[in-house]
Amino acid sequence: AQTVTQSQPEMSVQEAETVTLSCTYDTSESDYYLFWYKQPPSRQMILVIRQEAYKQQNATENRFSVNFQKAAKSFSLKISDSQLGDAAMYFCAYRSAHQFYFGTGTSLTVIP
Amino acid sequence: NAGVTQTPKFRILKIGQSMTLQCTQDMNHNYMYWYRQDPGMGLKLIYYSVGAGITDKGExxxxxxxxxxxxxxxxxxxxxxxxxxxxxxxxxSSYGTVNTEAFFGQGTRLTVV
Structure with missing residues (x-):
């Protein structure tokens, strides 16, 4: 079975600074997608960014970018110019054919 | 756009009682999932369905x-x-292709006392 590991239960960043959240996964599949979701205190799960395993180019969405290292099975999320609204729980997720597998999450605090 | 709608948002149950959590989506997604989220444990898959009439156990x-x-x-x-x-x-819920994300409802906080 696929596993997703987020080794940082909590992280903090100063407003306007950059922070990187780490994620590793384990799979024997060759075709899959990886996602980062944000969960603010409202509880709503919001898609931040996605990465296709076949694409070597790292995905970018405005201030959010990923560092995808397929051989190392690593998928980290970089948040640039951090804002107070970025404070949330962040989940890394792996999608196989039928299921999504989630990590345990990283709680991000943004310090004004 | 309604998306995925869950009801209720909050519920308190007594031990031994039964209840049904409702979920409906209007995006014509063939895949649907139920997860539970516990502190420090992430999201664990309870059941999923790849289409009407088909369900399978999760973790x-x-x-x-x-x-x-x-x-x-x-x-x-x-x-x-x-x-x-x-x-x-x-x-x-999601489409069946691997490149599509899951869309989530707003969650139900259930307390059993």
């Missing part, structure tokens, strides 16, 4: 049942509620 199915009679609806049934079922429950 933590014990104590729960599901049905999928239509594309839109995927209710989760809790029989004989136990304190271990205190959690936040999320329903989600």
């Amino acid at each position: 933590v199915p014990n104590g729960y049942n599901v049905s999928r009679s239509t594309t839109e609806d995927f209710p989760l049934r809790l029989e004989l509620a136990a304190p271990s079922q205190t959690s936040v429950y999320f329903c989600a």
Whole structure:
């Protein structure tokens, strides 16, 4: 079975600074997608960014970018110019054919 | 755009009671999922469905049942509620292709006392 590991239960960043959240996964599949979701205190799960395993180019969405290292099975999320609204729980997720597998999450605090 | 709608948002149950968490989606997604979220544990898959009439167990199915009679609806049934079922429950849906994300409902916070 696929596993997703987020080794940082909590992280903090100063407003306007950059922070990187780490994620590793384990799979024997060759075709899959990886996602980062944000969960603010409202509880709503919001898609931040996605990465296709076949694409070597790292995905970018405005201030959010990923560092995808397929051989190392690593998928980290970089948040640039951090804002107070970025404070949330962040989940890394792996999608196989039928299921999504989630990590345990990283709680991000943004310090004004 | 309604997306994925879950009801209720909050519920308190007594031990041994039963209830159904409702989930409906209007995006014509063939895949639907039920997850539970516990502090520090991430999201654990309870059951999923790849289409009407087809359901399968996830990682933590014990104590729960599901049905999928239509594309839109995927209710989760809790029989004989136990304190271990205190959690936040999320329903989600997606298309079947691997490049598509899951869309989530707003969650149900369930407390069993």
